[in-house]
Amino acid sequence: MKRVTLLPLFLALLSSVAPVIAQTNLELATLAAPEAYRANATVYGYNADGTFVLLREGSNHLVCIGDDPSKEGFSVVAYHKDLDPFMARGRELKSMGKSFDEIFATREAEAQAGKLVIPDKSTLTVYQADLDDNGSPINPYLRYVVYIPFATAEETGLPTGPMSDGGPWIMDPGTHRAHIMITPPRKD
Numbered sequence: 001m002k003r004v005t006l007l008p009l010f011l012a013l014l015s016s017v018a019p020v021i022a023q024t025n026l027e028l029a030t031l032a033a034p035e036a037y038r039a040n041a042t043v044y045g046y047n048a049d050g051t052f053v054l055l056r057e058g059s060n061h062l063v064c065i066g067d068d069p070s071k072e073g074f075s076v077v078a079y080h081k082d083l084d085p086f087m088a089r090g091r092e093l094k095s096m097g098k099s100f101d102e103i104f105a106t107r108e109a110e111a112q113a114g115k116l117v118i119p120d121k122s123t124l125t126v127y128q129a130d131l132d133d134n135g136s137p138i139n140p141y142l143r144y145v146v147y148i149p150f151a152t153a154e155e156t157g158l159p160t161g162p163m164s165d166g167g168p169w170i171m172d173p174g175t176h177r178a179h180i181m182i183t184p185p186r187k188d
Contacts, residue, residue: 025045025055025066026043026055026056028066028067028076028137029043029044029045029055029064029065029066029067029076030043030064030076030078031076031127031129031137031140032064032076032077032078032125032126032127032142033062033064033078033125037060037061037062037078038064040058040059040060040062041056041058041060041062041063041064041078042054042056042057042058042062042063042064042081043055043056043058043063043064043065043066044063044064044065044066045065045066045067046066046067046068046069046070050069050070052091061080061081062078062079062080062081063078063079063080063081063083063084063087064076064077064078065077065078065087073128073129073130073131074128074129074130074131074137075126075127075128075129076126076127077124077125077126077127078124078125078127079122079123079124079125080119080122080123080124082119082122083118083119083122083124083147085116085117086107086116086117086118089106089107089110089116090103090107093106093107104175104177107176107177108175108176108177111149111176112176116176118147118149118176118177119147119149120147120148120149121146121147121148122146122147123144123145123146123147124144124145124147124179125142125143125144125145126142126143126144126145127140127141127142128140128141128142128143129141139187141184141186141187142184143181143182143183143184144181144182144183145179145180145181145182146179146180146182147177147178147179148170148178148179148180149175149176149177149178150174150175150176150178151170151173151174151178152170152173152174152178153170153173156170156180158170158180160173162181162183165184165185166182166183166184166185168180168181168182169181
C-alpha cells in the first residue's frame with residue numbers, strides 16, 4: 001500500500017495563503033492614509049507573537065501603523081515620515097514601562113533640549129472602526145492631527161477645546177506636542 005504524505009500539499013497551500021494574508025494586513029494597516037499614497041507607504045504592524053515589526057519599507061512620505069491586536073477595537077494611523085523619530089521615541093519609552101506622563105515629560109525635555117525634533121505642520125490621521133463577524137472594518141471614523149510644536153492658543157487663535165462638532169482646536173498648547181485636533185462627528 002502506498003503511503004501518502006500531506007505535508008507537501010499543506011506547505012503548498014500555506015505558501016499560497018500567506019501572501020494573501022500579508023497583503024490583507026498591509027491593506028488594513030494603510031486605511032488611514034490617502035488612497036493615492038497607500039501602495040508606497042512604509043508600514044509597521046505586529047507579527048504573530050505581537051511584536052512590533054516593519055512590514056514593508058516604503059518609498060513615499062507616509063508611515064502607517066497597523067492595528068494592535070492586543071487592544072480592543074480597530075485603529076490604524078498614518079503620519080508624515082518626519083514624525084517617525086517622535087513616534088518611535090514614544091514606542092521606545094512605552095516598551096520600557098513608562099507611563100503616559102513619563103513619556104510626555106521625557107519627550108518634552110528632549111524637544112526643549114533640541115534632541116528630539118517634531119516637525120512643524122506634519123500630520124497624523126487616525127482611522128478607527130468596528131469589526132464585523134469576519135474581522136473586516138465597518139463604520140469607519142477618521143480624525144486628524146496637525147502638529148504645531150510649542151504653539152499656543154494666543155498665537156494661533158484656536159480655542160483649547162472644540163467649539164462645535166468637528167471644529168478645530170489646539171491640544172497640549174505651548175508644549176512639544178501642541179497640535180490641532182480635527183474630530184468630525186461620527187455618523188450613526
